[in-house]
Amino acid sequence: MDHDRPHSREYDQDRDRRNVRDHEQDCHHDFRGRDSRDSRNSGDHQDSRHPRDLHEFRERERDPSTYARRTHDDTRDRDRPYGPPPPAAADDRARAVALHYNARPQATVVTRQDSPIYQLRCFNNWVKAVLFQTYLRRNDRVLDMGCGKGGDLQKYRQADIRELYAFDVADKSIDQATERFQTMRNARFRAQFRAVDCYNTSIEPHLPRDQGFDVVSMQFCMHYAFSSEQQVRQMLANVTARLRPGGFFIGTCPNANTIVRKLRHADGLEFGNSIYTVKFTQKDEYPVYGHEYSFRLVDAVDDCPEYLVHWPSFVKMAREYRLDPIAHQGFHHFYTQHIDRHRDLFVRMKVVTPDSPTLPADQWEAAGLYSIFAFQKTD
Ligand SMILES: C[S@@+](CC[C@H](N)C(=O)[O-])C[C@H]1O[C@@H](n2cnc3c(N)ncnc32)[C@H](O)[C@@H]1O
Numbered sequence: 001m002d003h004d005r006p007h008s009r010e011y012d013q014d015r016d017r018r019n020v021r022d023h024e025q026d027c028h029h030d031f032r033g034r035d036s037r038d039s040r041n042s043g044d045h046q047d048s049r050h051p052r053d054l055h056e057f058r059e060r061e062r063d064p065s066t067y068a069r070r071t072h073d074d075t076r077d078r079d080r081p082y083g084p085p086p087p088a089a090a091d092d093r094a095r096a097v098a099l100h101y102n103a104r105p106q107a108t109v110v111t112r113q114d115s116p117i118y119q120l121r122c123f124n125n126w127v128k129a130v131l132f133q134t135y136l137r138r139n140d141r142v143l144d145m146g147c148g149k150g151g152d153l154q155k156y157r158q159a160d161i162r163e164l165y166a167f168d169v170a171d172k173s174i175d176q177a178t179e180r181f182q183t184m185r186n187a188r189f190r191a192q193f194r195a196v197d198c199y200n201t202s203i204e205p206h207l208p209r210d211q212g213f214d215v216v217s218m219q220f221c222m223h224y225a226f227s228s229e230q231q232v233r234q235m236l237a238n239v240t241a242r243l244r245p246g247g248f249f250i251g252t253c254p255n256a257n258t259i260v261r262k263l264r265h266a267d268g269l270e271f272g273n274s275i276y277t278v279k280f281t282q283k284d285e286y287p288v289y290g291h292e293y294s295f296r297l298v299d300a301v302d303d304c305p306e307y308l309v310h311w312p313s314f315v316k317m318a319r320e321y322r323l324d325p326i327a328h329q330g331f332h333h334f335y336t337q338h339i340d341r342h343r344d345l346f347v348r349m350k351v352v353t354p355d356s357p358t359l360p361a362d363q364w365e366a367a368g369l370y371s372i373f374a375f376q377k378t379d
Contacts, residue, residue: 093227093305094169094197100304101148102172115299117275120363122351124370127331128152128219128252129345130338131372132159135248140214143167145198145238146221150177157187164191165213167203171195199225203238212244218251220370226307229289232317240321245379249323255330255371256308259293260286272296273362276369279303288313297366323375331367 115121132152136142136159144152147166156164168174174195181191194206216239225235239249262271263283270279279294291308295301315325329337339346346352351359359367 090200090228090231091197094200094224097224097304098170100302101168101170117297117299117363117366119351119356119359120275120366121300122349123331123335123359123363123367124220124252125151125155126342126346126349126351127334127370127372129155129158129349130334130342131250131252131374132156132217133342135250135374136161136215141165141212143213143216143239143242145203145216145218145235146224147173147177147193148219148221149173150180150193152217152219153177153181153184153187153191156189157184161189164189165207165211166191166193167196167198167206169195169197169199198238199231199235201234202241204241207242211242212247213242214244214247216240216243216247216249218249218253220252222251222253223306223309226309227290227292229317232289232314236318236321236323240323240377243377245322245377247377249318249375249377250373252331252370252372253309254295254306254369256310258330258369259308273365274298275362276366278369286310318375322378324378325373326376327372327374329372331370331372332364334372335367 132155136156138160139162140159141163142156142161142165144164144166147168148170150166153164166174166177168177174193178193181187181193196203196206218239222235225231243249259278262278263269263280265271269281269283270277272278275298277294277296279296281292285291286308288310289307291310292305293308294303295306296303311328315328318325
């Protein structure tokens with residue numbers, strides 16, 4: 001299905017509602033008046049999966065053959081969520097990711113607005129804000145695994161959560177997130193930040209005794225775990241160990257179906273546009289884990305190794321950890337489904353502005369590489 005880019009109509013329709021307080025990017029959007037806040041346990045959260053999505057989702061679950069060949073051994077490492085120390089190679093990969101993100105400077109308000117992907121960043125933040133509105137509730141306790149530099153802190157404030165545990169493998173990012181929290185005005189929640197490798201080690205020692213979580217959030221980071229089945233299992237063990245029954249595991253990550261489709265249509269081993277490049281080393285083998293590609297996004301990610309997330313296999317594994325899939329939807333589709341209800345927020349978060357009433361085509365295409373997901377923990 002084609003999804004229209006946001007365009008001037010979007011902005012025009014909102015023009016007379018625009019005298020709301022000016023809001024900065026991911027920060028000061030206002031959730032007052034939100035109507036979906038209490039919907040998640042009423043069954044309404046099922047709405048976040050369009051009936052067609054549900055159909056596609058079931059089809060894909062039944063037929064993982066959207067991938068050409070699978071070389072995955074399903075029995076490896078099954079019983080080792082807290083197993084032996086990870087092999088050195090896994091440590092090295094986590095270190096490389098940490099180095100990459102540590103090296104990225106913290107953007108200021110000015111540099112952020114000058115970014116060639118400013119609107120894409122705003123769009124991504126809008127997606128996360130709508131996701132939070134759907135699944136977070138007042139007084140929730142939240143675990144964020146892969147919090148980065150704390151880009152979601154204001155969203156947590158707006159959601160009025162009670163407590164946050166925020167972990168990331170990049171220690172400098174954790175320092176910046178901590179500072180951001182300490183200088184935040186009106187933070188009404190408690191927060192703890194730790195530099196922890198959440199895919200190769202147990203996070204248990206970093207959690208207070210007997211503390212459960214209502215929501216675990218992993219935004220734009222889960223795919224780094226997919227270098228091996230063992231890492232995905234460790235990640236899922238960390239996600240679920242303290243998630244209360246009925247609690248939600250939510251996130252955003254690259255959509256492997258979209259990426260593989262684009263790869264297959266590409267002449268060579270790479271594709272992209274003026275702002276992003278995805279580069280593979282081969283396109284004959286499609287292993288379930290460790291299917292590496294290199295991703296570059298202008299002003300954000302410089303050729304960082306990432307891994308495809310084979311969704312049907314992930315859903316199957318997640319069920320072993322008592323996680324029921326309730327939503328999985330590409331960003332374009334998510335936009336189409338939620339824009340009418342969250343149009344004000346879209347404008348306030350500056351995804352579109354009077355100077356740029358359209359999300360540029362290349363940024364819209366890059367947004368389409370990603371999906372939202374949500375699971376619910378069963379009893
Ligand atoms: C694209 S950033 C997203 C940051 C943040 N969640 C956001 O949405 O702005 C990906 C983050 O995943 C983190 N990450 C990657 N591997 C990790 C691991 N093994 N354990 C914890 N965090 C990890 C990186 O350090 C980085 O901060």
